[in-house]
Amino acid sequence: MAGKKGISGRKTDLTDAIAKAIVDDVRGGLAESRSAIKYGFGPSTLTGWKHKGERDLEAGKDSVYAKFAKALTIADVEFEQVRLALILKAGRNEAHWAANLGVLKVKYAHWRPPVTGVEVGGGQSITIHLLPQDVDL
Numbered sequence: 001m002a003g004k005k006g007i008s009g010r011k012t013d014l015t016d017a018i019a020k021a022i023v024d025d026v027r028g029g030l031a032e033s034r035s036a037i038k039y040g041f042g043p044s045t046l047t048g049w050k051h052k053g054e055r056d057l058e059a060g061k062d063s064v065y066a067k068f069a070k071a072l073t074i075a076d077v078e079f080e081q082v083r084l085a086l087i088l089k090a091g092r093n094e095a096h097w098a099a100n101l102g103v104l105k106v107k108y109a110h111w112r113p114p115v116t117g118v119e120v121g122g123g124q125s126i127t128i129h130l131l132p133q134d135v136d137l
Contacts (some may be wrong), residue, residue: 010036011043012049012064013041013130014049014064014068018039018041019027019064019067019068019071020085021035021039022035022036022039023044023072023075025038026072026075026076026079027078027079028079029079029103029107029109031107032046032047032050033046033047033116049065049068049069050065050068050069050072051071052065052069053065053066053067053068053070053072056067057069057070065106074099076085077117079107080104080107080108083100083103083104084099084104087100087101087104089097093097099125
């Protein structure tokens with residue numbers, strides 16, 4: 001992966017070592033943005049690499065970025081899979097199953113229940129009803 005020139009002619013900072021380190025971090029549960037910071041890149045740089053890779057994958061290109069985007073996606077799914085396995089094991093006296101469920105709810109939107117209200121402050125709350133766009137009030 002290392003050191004290939006892009007369209008602009010500039011060498012990419014996405015080396016094999018950086019890609020592997022970030023993917024390993026994500027597999028371990030670290031957010032992509034935090035891993036980018038850890039290795040001295042802005043989160044937007046990592047996001048740019050990932051989006052370029054996703055576009056390259058869609059176009060059938062075998063680029064540095066495509067390999068990185070694919071590896072990041074797989075690593076994230078593997079992290080989720082490990083947490084789910086721990087939760088499912090909870091029926092066998094796993095002590096911290098609720099903590100693993102909490103991690104999944106924070107990290108992945110599809111694990112969260114739908115929001116039905118919003119806390120305003122001072123103990124007050126309001127209810128927000130979401131309606132389809134084609135409904136007239």
